[in-house]
Amino acid sequence: xxxxxxxxxxxxGTLSAGVLLDACKPKDGAETAAKADAKAAPGGFTxxxxxxxxxxxxxxxxYTYFTPAEMAIITVLADIIVPKDExxxxxxxxxxxEFIEFIVKDQPxxxxxxxxxxxxxxxxxxxxxxxxxxxxxPEQRIAIVDDxxxxxxxxxxxxxxxxxxxxxxxxxxxxFYTSEIGVKDLGYVGNxxxxxxxxxxxxxxxxxxxxxxxxxxxTVKFD
Amino acid sequence: xxxxxxxxxxxxxxxxxxxxxxxxxxxxxxxxxxGLKVCLIEAGPMYDPAKNVTQLKNPWxxxxxxxxxxxxxxxxxxxxxxxxxxxGEPYTTAKxxxxxxxxxxxxxxxxxxxxxISLRFGPKDFKRRSIDGLGxxxxxxxxxxxxxxxxxxxxxxxxxxxxGIDNEPDGIFLxxxxxxxxxxxxxxxxxxxxxxxxxxxxxxxxxKINDDRGQCFYCSxxxxxxxxxxxxxxxxxxVLPAMKTGNxxxxxxxxxxxxxxxxxxxxxxxxxxxKNDLSEYQVFGRSVILAASACESSRLLLNSKSSRYPNGLxxxxxxxxxxxxxxxxxxxxxxxxxLFGRKRYNEDGVGGMHVYSPWxxxxxxxxxxxxxxxxxxxxxxxxxxxxxxxxxxQNGSYPVNGKKKEAxxxxxxxxxxxxxxxxxxxxxxxxxxxxxxxxxxxxIDPNVVDKYGIPVLRFNVKYTDYxxxxxxxxxxxxxxxxxxxxxxxxWGDDGPDNNYGLESPGKIIHEAGTARMGSNPKTSVLNxxxxxxxxxxxxxxxxxxxTSQADKNITWTILALSMRASEYLVDQMKKKNIA
Numbered sequence: 001x002x003x004x005x006x007x008x009x010x011x012x013g014t015l016s017a018g019v020l021l022d023a024c025k026p027k028d029g030a031e032t033a034a035k036a037d038a039k040a041a042p043g044g045f046t047x048x049x050x051x052x053x054x055x056x057x058x059x060x061x062x063y064t065y066f067t068p069a070e071m072a073i074i075t076v077l078a079d080i081i082v083p084k085d086e087x088x089x090x091x092x093x094x095x096x097x098e099f100i101e102f103i104v105k106d107q108p109x110x111x112x113x114x115x116x117x118x119x120x121x122x123x124x125x126x127x128x129x130x131x132x133x134x135x136x137x138p139e140q141r142i143a144i145v146d147d148x149x150x151x152x153x154x155x156x157x158x159x160x161x162x163x164x165x166x167x168x169x170x171x172x173x174x175x176f177y178t179s180e181i182g183v184k185d186l187g188y189v190g191n192x193x194x195x196x197x198x199x200x201x202x203x204x205x206x207x208x209x210x211x212x213x214x215x216x217x218x219t220v221k222f223d
Numbered sequence: 224x225x226x227x228x229x230x231x232x233x234x235x236x237x238x239x240x241x242x243x244x245x246x247x248x249x250x251x252x253x254x255x256x257x258g259l260k261v262c263l264i265e266a267g268p269m270y271d272p273a274k275n276v277t278q279l280k281n282p283w284x285x286x287x288x289x290x291x292x293x294x295x296x297x298x299x300x301x302x303x304x305x306x307x308x309x310x311g312e313p314y315t316t317a318k319x320x321x322x323x324x325x326x327x328x329x330x331x332x333x334x335x336x337x338x339x340i341s342l343r344f345g346p347k348d349f350k351r352r353s354i355d356g357l358g359x360x361x362x363x364x365x366x367x368x369x370x371x372x373x374x375x376x377x378x379x380x381x382x383x384x385x386x387g388i389d390n391e392p393d394g395i396f397l398x399x400x401x402x403x404x405x406x407x408x409x410x411x412x413x414x415x416x417x418x419x420x421x422x423x424x425x426x427x428x429x430x431k432i433n434d435d436r437g438q439c440f441y442c443s444x445x446x447x448x449x450x451x452x453x454x455x456x457x458x459x460x461x462v463l464p465a466m467k468t469g470n471x472x473x474x475x476x477x478x479x480x481x482x483x484x485x486x487x488x489x490x491x492x493x494x495x496x497x498k499n500d501l502s503e504y505q506v507f508g509r510s511v512i513l514a515a516s517a518c519e520s521s522r523l524l525l526n527s528k529s530s531r532y533p534n535g536l537x538x539x540x541x542x543x544x545x546x547x548x549x550x551x552x553x554x555x556x557x558x559x560x561x562l563f564g565r566k567r568y569n570e571d572g573v574g575g576m577h578v579y580s581p582w583x584x585x586x587x588x589x590x591x592x593x594x595x596x597x598x599x600x601x602x603x604x605x606x607x608x609x610x611x612x613x614x615x616x617q618n619g620s621y622p623v624n625g626k627k628k629e630a631x632x633x634x635x636x637x638x639x640x641x642x643x644x645x646x647x648x649x650x651x652x653x654x655x656x657x658x659x660x661x662x663x664x665x666x667i668d669p670n671v672v673d674k675y676g677i678p679v680l681r682f683n684v685k686y687t688d689y690x691x692x693x694x695x696x697x698x699x700x701x702x703x704x705x706x707x708x709x710x711x712x713x714w715g716d717d718g719p720d721n722n723y724g725l726e727s728p729g730k731i732i733h734e735a736g737t738a739r740m741g742s743n744p745k746t747s748v749l750n751x752x753x754x755x756x757x758x759x760x761x762x763x764x765x766x767x768x769x770t771s772q773a774d775k776n777i778t779w780t781i782l783a784l785s786m787r788a789s790e791y792l793v794d795q796m797k798k799k800n801i802a
Contacts, residue, residue: 047285048275050268050304053294057286085635087642099288103608106287150631151615162631166615169633173611177641178282178289183606185638186645187567191279191605193440196572198401203566209407218384218422220398220429 060105070118072134074100074168080145081172087185091172094179100171110167117164124161195222229494232506236262236472238792239493239508241479241523244332245778246764246785247514248457248465253789255470259796262506263462264495265475266515267304267328270335272448272459277302279442279450282607289607298607302448302456303336304329311674315681322665322682323729324518330475331458332516333732334778338575339425339445339454340598341381342775343372345390351771355592358659361770362742362751365392371783379455379782380432383424391581397429399577400441403570405559405601405649406578412707413580418597418700423579426455426779435464443604445574454574474506479519480677481527482511482761488531490761496675510760510792510801513738514785517766518547518665521737522680524748524763525667537738537755537763542748544666546659546736547684548772551595552726553694555701555715556650559601559708560621564643570602582774584696591692594774595655597700603646611641616713618644649710653697656774657690657728659736684728694725733777735766753788760801764788 049057066074078091078100091097104110121144125133129140148154148161149169176182198219204210211219237259240247247263254261272278277300282288285299292299296306305328316322327333346365352358369392376395383396399422402410410420427445431438436459437451445454452459465471476498483492483505492507513520521544527536535543582594618640619630628636668681698717705712717724728734741747744756753768755761764785766777773780795801 047277047280047299050294052310053292056292056294061286081633082638083634085638087638099286102286103288103290106292107290145633149633150629152619152630166631169614169631169637170612173614173637173641174288174608177606177611178608180281180283183282186606186642188603188605188645189567190569190571190603191281191442191444192569193279193442194569194571196400196441196570199404199407199570200566200568203404203568206566207404207408207561209404209411211401211407214384215401218398219401220382 060102063105064101065105065111066101066115069132069134070115071097071101073118073121076134076141077145077168078172080141081169082176089181091176094176094181096172096175096179099175099179103171103175110171113164113167117160117167120160120164124158196220197222227503229503229505232262232504234260234262234472234507236260236506236508237796238262238510238512239506240264240512240514241493242266242332242513242515242519242765243330243462243473244327244457244514244516244765245334245781246766247512248331248334248461249782249785250512250514250762250764250789251465251471252461253786254793255465255468257793259470259793261465261471262508263471263473264477264479264493264506265330265332265473266478266498267330267476269473269475270302270304270330270448270458271463272302272335272456273450273452275302275448276450277447278444280447282605287608290609297336297446300444300447300607301336302446303327303333312679313671313673314679315668315671317681317683320683320685321727321729322684323727324680324682324734325729325732326516326519330462330473331456334455334457335448336446336732337776337778338598339427340575340579340776341394341424341426341455341779342596343392343394344368344773344775344780345392347390348771348773348775351593355586357592358771359739359741359746362740362747367751368780368783368787371786372779375779375782375786377432379426379460380428380436381424381426381779382422382429384422386421388419388421388581394424396424397432399423400429400573402577403572403602404565405562406576406599408559408708409599409649409651409704410578413597413704415707416703417583418580418704419583420578420580423576425573425575427573428453429573436460439573441572443571443574477504478675478677479515479523480675482513482523482536483507484527484529484532484536484758486531488758490536490758496677501675509796510762512789512792513761513763513767514765517734517737517769518680520763520765520767521665522667524738526678532757537748537757537761539757540745540748542739542746544737545661545664546739547663547665547682547734548657548659548736549728550731550733550772550774550776551655551657551686551690551693552652552731553697553715553717553724554650554652555698555705555712555724556648557705557710557712557714558617558644558647559649559710560647561709562647563621564624565603565646567603567646571604576600589696591689591696592658593656593689593693595653595693595697596774597651597653597697599649599651601649614640614644621711649705650715651701651704653694653701654731654733654774654776655690655693655697656772658687659739659769659771660687663728665737682729686722686725686728691722691725694723695719698723733766733772735769735772735777738763738767739770740768741770752791753784754791759795762788762792
């Protein structure tokens, strides 16, 4: 990344231009640095990667793991776990099913629990309604989900369903809250150049805390 | 396949350095600035934090949302390349023992990974045997190394506060950042029980120190590599400036095989495999400096066998590979219920903790001989893969916005829970001193080679009661600090069944001691200037040289010792003691 580009990257934020320029000024030393042998990463993947990592990424993304039927169930479940509410959109709005397709290939230990869990769900649905999970009514889906969503009150015989739903909830929640929609929902406001001036006064007051004289004297001051 | 041949580099360097981390980077910096012609061999790719940028990326810019891979065990955004296992480069462990070996393969080595914790060893840390009868005294004292610590503070930059605590020498500090909210709570709790909490000492530039490097802009992502070089990594602060002198040649993707010696027993250069073309090369120099990491450097010495050095180079003492020891580590975590539903603001801060606890105890009154320091974490960090997992362990245990819920769940109620618990996490970890023992060692596995045909290391390391009792003390302390601030402990409340959560050796990535310095050539490999007793133009300037470890992270001391050794080498060359 050249200096101008990195300045642009840094400028995506709220900081004053003066601070930014100051932070970025001394980069000429780096410009003469040795040529990095990392190649540009493949489409959409904006991190610079080493050739072996690119190869692994290409292998993982060269095939589709879940069948269309499995993906249809994943999509329905993901939106049951993270639906649209007054704060933010749904799991599918945040492309969580696509994330799950990727992560089970990147971390293959998820593959069997997911595939087997989906099949468990299909058989349980068939037992109850003689249909596929995607073909039953929303109320019928919730009836099944209610039976496997609460680990501490699971009925005997449904434990495997709970294990699957817990994995599905983990992947959905983590996929959603690491998406752009999810991070905004959470209210994480960092990852941007700034000046750390300490805990805001109203928050200190809320917790009945204060900085000591020593802390105020010795810590960084900003102009 | 072409005929096997070895290509010899025609240029004779003043020094050939193996490894570009803290020790090798500093040697390259000092020697090239002194006008010596230096060749630096690095087993991984080139790297400049300003160009290989993961800093300020959002979690969704990684397809795995920052999850770890074999290439980046500390997460997809981490600057450090490779780690616990490297394809084609195995290591083994003796039966009944465990060792985890971290190997960074890139310019700057593991300074791309470390937490920038930059602590000086104290006067007592060099003389532990005289104090408790265990291990060995260093051949040097704090006074010998203090001037170098001072120069490194100024050259590289470190923030901290002047405290005047016994055996925790103050440095020449930049101002530290203010504590975060959870750090104020930790400080109140720990201070009440007599555990000091002071500003951390990290090599991050809270003020500009020169025109070559920028100032920290508080993104908390030092581990991703800093585009403005506002933290220390060997590549940005040492190797790249050294290359600008025109005196430094870096050969990257080069895996050192052995140190070459002549009939007089002097080191003449290094042979290596080029990882790109898999050809064999030799490069020659008036001196050889090993800085490949404690265990890689001792592996090189043990593999450098000749009729003159039948059990490996610089190993007449039979001490190479022995006295291997890592920092001890144990941790605990949980939640601060008073932070549930907290107000959002940017509390990223610098990359790492703003406060820490130096060792406060008196080991004469305790049942373990050496101390530890405590590192802290918590707060509203950037979410990454793993965030929100295990919510069923939380949302049934604490009322959410006043409502008691059943553990698990889904839907809008689950989203409410995730928001409610965000930013309330808190935790701490001890990093302690283990005793360097002769019986803890690495050696060459007689049966196994890596894919380049280089014999690999076999580890044989076990913790003793000293380390286990120290971990027990850590856990008791952590529990008291946690309870003192009203935190709920969710993990790490360990007992004797798992040695109080003591991490297996190697896990803390502070290994040292495998070519220790000492005044007696029969019981040590190096003299007080990191120079081999057996081979005067051979130096080892990484953690291998450490006689003992202290409860302080070792990087700052590696840097100081390497600076001192490098200037000694220049002096010895001027005096014609090294030809």
